[in-house]
Amino acid sequence: MPIARFVERILHLIPVLAGVSVIVFLMISLTPGDPVEIMLGDQRATPEQVASMRRDMGLDRPAVERYFVFVTNAIRGDFGQSFFHRRPVSAVISERLPATIELTVAAMLIAIGLAIPLGVLAAVRRDTILDRIATVGSLFGVSLPGFWFGILLILFFAVQLQILPVAGRLGYAMEVPAVTGFALVDSLIAGRMDSFWEVLRHLALPAFTLGLPSAAILMRVTRSAMIEVLRADYITFAEAKGLSRARIIGLHALKNALIPAVSVAALETGTLLGGNMVVETVFGWPGLGRLVVESIFARNYPLVQAAVLLYAVTYVALNFAADLLYTVLNPRVRL
Amino acid sequence: MSAAAVTSPTAFAWRRALRNRSAVGAAAVIVVVALAAIFAPWIAPHAVDDTDLLRRLQPPAWMDGGEWAFPLGCDGLGRDILSRLIFGARVSISIGLLVVALAVGIGTIAGLTAGYLRGTADTLLSRLAEILLAFPYLIFAVGLMAMTGPGLHNLVLALVYREWVVSFRVVRGETLAAREIEYVEAARALGASRLHIMTREILPNILSPILVVGTVRMATVIMLEASLSFLGLGVQSPTASWGAMVADGRDFLLDAWWVSTIPGLAILALVLSINVASQGFRDAFDPRMRT
Numbered sequence: 169m170p171i172a173r174f175v176e177r178i179l180h181l182i183p184v185l186a187g188v189s190v191i192v193f194l195m196i197s198l199t200p201g202d203p204v205e206i207m208l209g210d211q212r213a214t215p216e217q218v219a220s221m222r223r224d225m226g227l228d229r230p231a232v233e234r235y236f237v238f239v240t241n242a243i244r245g246d247f248g249q250s251f252f253h254r255r256p257v258s259a260v261i262s263e264r265l266p267a268t269i270e271l272t273v274a275a276m277l278i279a280i281g282l283a284i285p286l287g288v289l290a291a292v293r294r295d296t297i298l299d300r301i302a303t304v305g306s307l308f309g310v311s312l313p314g315f316w317f318g319i320l321l322i323l324f325f326a327v328q329l330q331i332l333p334v335a336g337r338l339g340y341a342m343e344v345p346a347v348t349g350f351a352l353v354d355s356l357i358a359g360r361m362d363s364f365w366e367v368l369r370h371l372a373l374p375a376f377t378l379g380l381p382s383a384a385i386l387m388r389v390t391r392s393a394m395i396e397v398l399r400a401d402y403i404t405f406a407e408a409k410g411l412s413r414a415r416i417i418g419l420h421a422l423k424n425a426l427i428p429a430v431s432v433a434a435l436e437t438g439t440l441l442g443g444n445m446v447v448e449t450v451f452g453w454p455g456l457g458r459l460v461v462e463s464i465f466a467r468n469y470p471l472v473q474a475a476v477l478l479y480a481v482t483y484v485a486l487n488f489a490a491d492l493l494y495t496v497l498n499p500r501v502r503l
Numbered sequence: 504m505s506a507a508a509v510t511s512p513t514a515f516a517w518r519r520a521l522r523n524r525s526a527v528g529a530a531a532v533i534v535v536v537a538l539a540a541i542f543a544p545w546i547a548p549h550a551v552d553d554t555d556l557l558r559r560l561q562p563p564a565w566m567d568g569g570e571w572a573f574p575l576g577c578d579g580l581g582r583d584i585l586s587r588l589i590f591g592a593r594v595s596i597s598i599g600l601l602v603v604a605l606a607v608g609i610g611t612i613a614g615l616t617a618g619y620l621r622g623t624a625d626t627l628l629s630r631l632a633e634i635l636l637a638f639p640y641l642i643f644a645v646g647l648m649a650m651t652g653p654g655l656h657n658l659v660l661a662l663v664y665r666e667w668v669v670s671f672r673v674v675r676g677e678t679l680a681a682r683e684i685e686y687v688e689a690a691r692a693l694g695a696s697r698l699h700i701m702t703r704e705i706l707p708n709i710l711s712p713i714l715v716v717g718t719v720r721m722a723t724v725i726m727l728e729a730s731l732s733f734l735g736l737g738v739q740s741p742t743a744s745w746g747a748m749v750a751d752g753r754d755f756l757l758d759a760w761w762v763s764t765i766p767g768l769a770i771l772a773l774v775l776s777i778n779v780a781s782q783g784f785r786d787a788f789d790p791r792m793r794t
């Protein structure tokens with residue numbers, strides 16, 4: 169892709185991100201009542217103390233000024249203090265982020281691992297019973313409420329069969345020193361294969377719950393892309409040349425059918441960020457999603473605000489990556 | 504000329520939709536749920552918030568300890584699950600319909616304006632849409648609900664604020680294509696006003712994709728409502744909501760699986776039916792799918 173186009177695309181992101189920041193700022197302004205009173209909760213304070221807190225939080229300044237302060241601080245990674253933790257919001261978030269990333273990546277790997285082989289198989293064996301099962305399965309996949317499906321998985325695998333843990337990320341006995349914050353990586357660094365295995369066991373159900381709807385969508389995309397590719401002239405030509413079916417599908421068709429799947433996968437990763445809140449709540453996964461839900465009930469608004477902004481920026485970045493990947497993989501498409 | 508040749512496209516589409524057996528079956532499920540929602544006070548065996556602690560976690564009728572007066576058992580407060588399910592259908596269906604109707608209405612007006620007038624209106628609306636799409640849907644709704652507080656009114660608003668963008672994009676695209684077609688040019692040449700062209704010429708011709716988007720999005724909206732209610736950010740107790748019912752049952756998973764499982768099954772049945780029916784509807788009505 170020409171550099172100029174790339175720069176143009178990057179510049180295009182600026183108004184979008186600015187708009188995102190305005191909306192996140194406005195969300196706080198929508199909060200009914202005085203943020204200081206909400207923060208104080210049941211604690212008694214003198215009017216002087218309230219006034220001084222308002223000054224400290226900059227609430228006595230005009231909205232436009234407060235917005236610019238918010239954006240400038242946000243760019244520096246300063247989102248203020250978490251009311252509840254009495255620590256900087258950014259520190260609390262960065263502590264919980266690795267668990268969420270780990271879960272999201274695992275979910276995406278499961279989604280891709282299920283969707284691509286099934287999608288290809290359904291396309292190659294089009295209109296057979298296998299294709300129908302895959303299609304019906306994908307309809308179920310997108311219709312399953314994740315919070316409920318997770319509960320069913322817990323009931324079956326953790327309560328009934330007792331082969332997987334009910335919730336959490338790692339038992340106390342298995343704790344390893346946090347180096348990267350990613351439990352899988354940290355257990356490898358510590359050379360603790362038992363912990364590594366334990367994290368994997370804890371990851372299995374939440375990652376599967378989170379990944380299933382994306383698997384369903386990716387499967388459909390792969391299937392329809394593969395069906396289209398298999399109709400192309402160059403496939404007919406390859407068949408005419410006498411190439412084996414396996415070689416045609418595996419080498420020639422798959423490569424092109426994967427183009428839409430890759431960009432949809434990048435987009436779906438963004439969607440998984442939303443799903444994280446629900447799945448982390450069901451499985452007691454100590455990630456950012458659960459932190460956000462807890463913070464809402466604790467009225468810890470600075471943290472909610474920072475997390476929503478972080479999710480949105482990540483989503484924009486993933487969308488951009490999806491566009492980019494699509495162009496790189498498919499030279500016929502211009503950004 | 505044969506009879507088939509004079510059939511109107513709409514009648515033809517309906518006939519095709521009715522031939523799709525799974526879509527018809529799915530539509531029947533939706534109708535049953537909708538009827539249950541409408542007639543809830545008359546058909547529910549018990550009041551929605553009728554608590555009886557003696558019946559706490561009573562199993563469904565087919566299990567030991569169950570009775571047919573409470574066919575699906577009782578929840579942690581001894582409330583009849585079937586009755587709450589029937590009243591919960593009201594929340595799912597009414598939020599689904601209300602949000603989609605408002606969002607499609609706003610999206611259609613904005614899409615027609617942006618697509619037909621182009622210029623500043625289009626730039627502003629498209630930018631706003633792009634900014635709203637930058638938020639993962641659930642995050643956006645959770646963020647708004649966190650700030651405005653739970654409740655039906657806020658829930659509908661939080662979903663509409665983001666949902667209208669979907670129909671906006673479809674309508675804008677369709678309008679951009681339609682404005683170049685001869686019938687619009689002819690109306691313009693005859694001196695028709697912009698409003699007349701948008702509402703009388705273009706709108707009737709792009710109704711099919713608008714209806715298709717509406718039905719497809721209903722499933723997403725219902726699922727979002729259930730997710731928000733599950734997180735405790737949607738409809739609040741004592742109003743019954745399927746998502747909140749699943750959440751309530753989580754505390755009794757080991758002793759009473761039915762409290763969470765049954766409302767979850769209801770969500771699955773409704774969302775799956777809407778997805779299957781809307782797929783059939785789309786295949787039958789979307790002109791681009793016609794052969």
